[in-house]
Amino acid sequence: MSVSDQQLIGLVQRLTAADVRIRSGACDTITDWISAFDRFQARMLAMTLATAAAVETDRDCRENTLHALGELADTGLFGTEFFEPIRHLDPNTLDVNEREYVDALLELDR
Template sequence: MTLSTIAVVESDPGCREDELHALGEISDTGLFGMQFFEPIKSLDRRELGVSEREYIDALMEIGDC
């Protein structure tokens, strides 16, 4: 959950995108449930780039949130 929390408070868009990408790779392992990715729900999508929103959409599909 730490990486999810870090992505939420990250101020550098490039770093945040990298963190979201890493979370996507982690989700592909199937080892973590939606609760691990829960903090990213608090990100304001209006402030994110297109690729960041795509990462979040993919992560939200894990739990159909």
């Protein structure tokens, strides 16, 4: 399977939707399609996910977003500079699972 430009832009639109259920569903789609993304698509999604995680106010959705970013990072299709916005997350506002995702992502940079 390969992801078309139309599917990619639809995914980005869903990642930035006002409805938290749509945003969470988009994260699930990313993890389902993880092996279908090329380098450009992975980088675009990584930047979108990192930025979304940095501003997400719903804890469950933020955790889904960080999980999807972690799965995407495991593909090796981009470097850590593509998730720079998560460095701005205040660790005191994250639950244990979210902190684990953030720590794992930041550990990739070392």
